[in-house]
Amino acid sequence: MKVSELSQRSGVSVSSIKYYLREGLLTGGVQTATNQAAYSEQHIRRLRLIRSLIDIGGLSISHVRATLAEVDDESTPMHDAFGAVMHGLDEAPTETASTDIQTAYDEVQEWLSSRGWDIDPDAPAPHRLAELVATLRQFDFPTTLTDFDSVADMIERTAHIEVEYARALQDRTAAVETMLIGTVILERAIVEVRRLALEAASARIDIAPRTTTRRSP
C-alpha cells in the first residue's frame, strides 16, 4: 500500500509517518518508483505500537527508539524489552534526594530484597515509591513498607500470569504492546476502581446509622 493508505488505515498522519521514518522508528517500505514505496501490514502494526508507546505510555521519542531497538534485536531477552518500556514510563530523579526520601529509598530497597523482587538499578519506580512514602509521612501517615505487603501479595499473583501471557505471544511487537497496555491501562483502571470504592464507602458511612467501634479490652 502507498503511504496515503498506510496513513488512512493506521490513523497516523502522513507527516507523522514521515517523521518516524526520518527518526528511524519505522523502516521504509519497498521502493516501487523513485518517489514511491510500498508498505505492508507490518508497518501498520509497528505504527500502532509507536502510537501506543507515545499516547498511552507517554514515552519520549528517544525512549520509543530504545524500546523498538530491543524489540528488533531478536537476541535481546524480552525482559530487556519490557524493561525499556517500564523505565520509559517515568524518569528516575536527577536531583539528590532529601534525607527523608533517602531514608525511604533505603527501606524500599530492603523491602524489595525481602520480597525477592529483582529490580534494575535504573528503574524509576523505587525512587517514586520512596518519594510517596516520604510524602505520606510528612502528612503524619505512619507509613512503613510492610503496609504494602497485602497489596503486593495480591498484585504478585496476577503479575506472573500477565507477564507469562505477553511472553507467550510469538511476535515481539505484539508482546511489547501487550505488556505496555497491560501495565499502563490496567494500572489506571485500578486507580479508578479505588476512587469509586472510596466514594462508595463515604456514601455508605453517611447513610448508615453511626455505630460505635467495639474494641476487645
Place this chain on the structure above:
Amino acid sequence: MKVSELSQRSGVSVSSIKYYLREGLLTGGVQTATNQAAYSEQHIRRLRLIRSLIDIGGLSISHVRATLAEVDDESTPMHDAFGAVMHGLDEAPTETASTDIQTAYDEVQEWLSSRGWDIDPDAPAPHRLAELVATLRQFDFPTTLTDFDSVADMIERTAHIEVEYARALQDRTAAVETMLIGTVILERAIVEVRRLALEAASARIDIAPRTTTRRSP
C-alpha cells in the same frame, strides 16, 4: 504572626498568599495596623491544605474554592466535601463518547449497581473506567467489568477503614486533607508497587527454567 513569617513557616511565597487572599481561599488575618494583619496557626494549616489540593491533587483554583466552601460550611455532610475533592481530581468528559465507550459506560453503571456502590452522577471515575475498558478491548484484551471484582473486593475492605479514619478526625480541614492524601498518594504508591511486581515477574521468568504448565484433563 506577620505575612512574612506565615510565608516562611508554610513555605508558600508571599505573592501566592496574597493571591489566595484575593481569591477568597484564605481568610484575612486580624488587622493590627492599616497595612498589617496577624495570622494564626489556622492559616498555616489552611495553606497546607490549599497547597496539597493544588500540588498533590492537581485541583484547579475553582475546584479548590468549591472544596474549601464545603469544608467551611459545617452543615455540609463530610461526604460532600470528599466528593468535591474526588471530583476535582479529574474531569468528566465533555464530548459525546464513541459507541464503544458508551457501551462500556453502561456496563460500568451496571457493575456499580451490582456492587451496591452509590456514585454521584457527576463523578468522572465511571467515565474514565469506561474509556479504559474500551481501550483494552481495542487492543484485543477481552475485558469485562467482572475482571475487576477481585481487586474491587480487596480495595473495598480497606476503603471503609480509610474513610472512617478520616471522618473520625474532629477537624474538617484535617479530615479533607487526610482523605486527599489517602486517595492520591496511596493510589500512586499502588501503581508503583504494581510496576515493581511486573518487573520482578519478568525477571523471574527470564532466569527460571521454562516449565510446561500442567493442566488437569
